[in-house]
Amino acid sequence: MAKVSKSPWVLHYDGASCNGCDIEVLACLTPMYDAERFGVINTGDPKHADIFLVTGGINEQCKDVVKQLYEQMPNPKVVVAVGICACTGGVFKETYNILGGVDTVIPVDVYVPGCAARPESIIDGIVKGIAVLDQKREAMKQGKLPELNVEDISEDGKEQASANEAQNAEAETTANAGEESK
Amino acid sequence: MATRSIIPFGPQHPVLPEPIHLDLVIEDEKVVEAIPSIGFVHRGLESLVAKKEFTEYVYIAERICGICSFMHGMSYCDAVEHIMEVEIPDRAKYLRTIWAEMSRIHSHLLWLGLLADGFGYESLFMQSWRIREKILDMFEATTGGRVIFSVNQIGGVLKDIDDSLMNQLLKSLDDIEKELKAITKTFLNDATVNNRLRGVGILTAKQAVDLATAGPFMRASGINRDMRTTGYNAYKDLEFAPIISKDGDSYARCEVRINEIFQSINLIREAAGKMPAGDIATPIKGFPNGEHATRVEQPRGEAFYYVKADGTKFIDRFRVRTPTFANLPGLLETLKGCQLADVPLLVLTIDPCISCTER
Numbered sequence: 001m002a003k004v005s006k007s008p009w010v011l012h013y014d015g016a017s018c019n020g021c022d023i024e025v026l027a028c029l030t031p032m033y034d035a036e037r038f039g040v041i042n043t044g045d046p047k048h049a050d051i052f053l054v055t056g057g058i059n060e061q062c063k064d065v066v067k068q069l070y071e072q073m074p075n076p077k078v079v080v081a082v083g084i085c086a087c088t089g090g091v092f093k094e095t096y097n098i099l100g101g102v103d104t105v106i107p108v109d110v111y112v113p114g115c116a117a118r119p120e121s122i123i124d125g126i127v128k129g130i131a132v133l134d135q136k137r138e139a140m141k142q143g144k145l146p147e148l149n150v151e152d153i154s155e156d157g158k159e160q161a162s163a164n165e166a167q168n169a170e171a172e173t174t175a176n177a178g179e180e181s182k
Numbered sequence: 183m184a185t186r187s188i189i190p191f192g193p194q195h196p197v198l199p200e201p202i203h204l205d206l207v208i209e210d211e212k213v214v215e216a217i218p219s220i221g222f223v224h225r226g227l228e229s230l231v232a233k234k235e236f237t238e239y240v241y242i243a244e245r246i247c248g249i250c251s252f253m254h255g256m257s258y259c260d261a262v263e264h265i266m267e268v269e270i271p272d273r274a275k276y277l278r279t280i281w282a283e284m285s286r287i288h289s290h291l292l293w294l295g296l297l298a299d300g301f302g303y304e305s306l307f308m309q310s311w312r313i314r315e316k317i318l319d320m321f322e323a324t325t326g327g328r329v330i331f332s333v334n335q336i337g338g339v340l341k342d343i344d345d346s347l348m349n350q351l352l353k354s355l356d357d358i359e360k361e362l363k364a365i366t367k368t369f370l371n372d373a374t375v376n377n378r379l380r381g382v383g384i385l386t387a388k389q390a391v392d393l394a395t396a397g398p399f400m401r402a403s404g405i406n407r408d409m410r411t412t413g414y415n416a417y418k419d420l421e422f423a424p425i426i427s428k429d430g431d432s433y434a435r436c437e438v439r440i441n442e443i444f445q446s447i448n449l450i451r452e453a454a455g456k457m458p459a460g461d462i463a464t465p466i467k468g469f470p471n472g473e474h475a476t477r478v479e480q481p482r483g484e485a486f487y488y489v490k491a492d493g494t495k496f497i498d499r500f501r502v503r504t505p506t507f508a509n510l511p512g513l514l515e516t517l518k519g520c521q522l523a524d525v526p527l528l529v530l531t532i533d534p535c536i537s538c539t540e541r
Binding site: 012013014016017018020021022023024026027028030031032043044045046056057059061062065069089091094095096097098115116118 | 193194195196197199200201221222223224225226227229230232241242245246247248249251292295307310311316318327328330341470535537538
């Protein structure tokens with residue numbers, strides 16, 4: 001497990017998911033799983049947040065909301081895609097309205113697979129996110145500006161989706177490998 | 183006249199696990215009108231019937247919503263079974279009833295937690311969700327999943343609950359009942375909670391009927407209507423009366439839902455006692471041809487499913503009308519004239535499930 005150096009505050013947004021992952025995100029914060037022991041607090045304000053938990057495959061209407069929330073978060077920031085829909089679009093990938101994954105609109109740092117993602121794996125994802133947060137903070141101290149690649153991602157999410165697939169598969173294998181090694 | 187201004191509420195808001203947007207027209211602190219806009223969770227799920235075979239679609243139907251996932255799968259199966267004229271075994275009917283009632287317990291406990299969070303009583307939120315974990319553990323033991331179960335199939339169910347597991351379930355329900363009684367005292371008697379809920383967001387019985395509301399939201403206004411009384415699944419063998427309350431305010435809605443949890447616990451006990459032995463699924467042959475509409479009582483109210491099949495392996499049309507969709511006009515009515523600070527609470531009292539509404 002990565003060393004927890006700061007208390008990360010999370011912002012949660014449902015980007016067209018079935019609600020299953022969302023209630024599991026909330027379940028993480030309640031007594032059974034208690035993510036607060038890592039200093040995690042759920043905040044409703046993007047300006048206070050360090051980690052952005054997004055569920056769902058992102059549809060046309062919530063695309064701009066997700067982008068806005070991401071842009072409002074201060075640097076350094078980490079995006080965790082929760083659930084298989086957020087990773088690739090999941091079972092809804094073939095529908096007309098789903099872009100197919102959070103990485104079609106904003107850059108994603110940690111992928112948490114599962115339908116619905118279990119609280120244990122969500123907490124694992126957050127903890128992995130904390131490590132990424134530390135790296136980004138270090139990079140910022142050395143004067144490296146964070147990449148602002150929201151604009152790099154093309155407007156037509158569908159096209160981008162196929163390019164991201166290979167990347168997703170890779171990320172999932174790393175996540176799985178991490179679980180096996182535990 | 184005071185100056186009017188518009189305050190946007192949502193789509194991202196601390197009390198909402200799911201996105202919905204309301205434009206609140208306010209005069210000073212009073213809400214004059216609320217204009218909703220939805221579509222943030224629309225996935226186009228109904229169109230998937232053209233791409234998934236009718237047996238596979240059970241798993242898509244479950245993913246309409248993560249909270250009442252079991253009932254969505256069950257109702258879709260029920261509609262297709264009617265079209266194919268398959269009579270499912272009695273044991274499967276009882277198993278479906280038990281899982282459906284467990285879903286109601288978990289959904290209402292979830293709602294109680296969110297409501298407590300909505301009026302700023304965080305320890306009550308934590309307590310409700312702690313109790314809810316017990317029912318999720320039982321879901322995991324009996325079906326293998328915490329929120330999405332995938333135990334329905336066309337013709338019955340995929341998993342059985344054996345005697346030792348059933349005893350474990352009943353024991354767990356005893357614990358839940360005991361612990362719920364303790365927090366019920368706070369929900370219904372505490373002065374702080376009473377001040378936030380009593381007389382807030384009144385919906386009269388006439389309005390409830392005129393605006394075609396559904397579920398506990400409607401029953402809290404004194405309308406006695408519960409789809410379970412139509413006797414689908416095993417409900418025809420079980421004894422229960424719909425729970426209603428007269429006041430029509432937020433307190434009444436809270437009261438109805440709490441009492442429904444106790445009712446569900448009793449229904450599961452009764453069903454467990456009466457459950458017959460036998461098969462859990464009937465094999466099916468061929469493809470469905472025809473149409474059928476199913477109505478079930480979900481935790482949030484009556485849900486309506488329409489399936490039209492044309493004799494191929496793909497369903498022709500699948501349509502769902504969910505309780506939250508029916509309750510939105512009622513919500514807008516209760517919002518008129520309320521205080522701005524009560525808006526999050528009132529939005530919660532209809533138990534909104536946006537994923538269901540927008541599919």
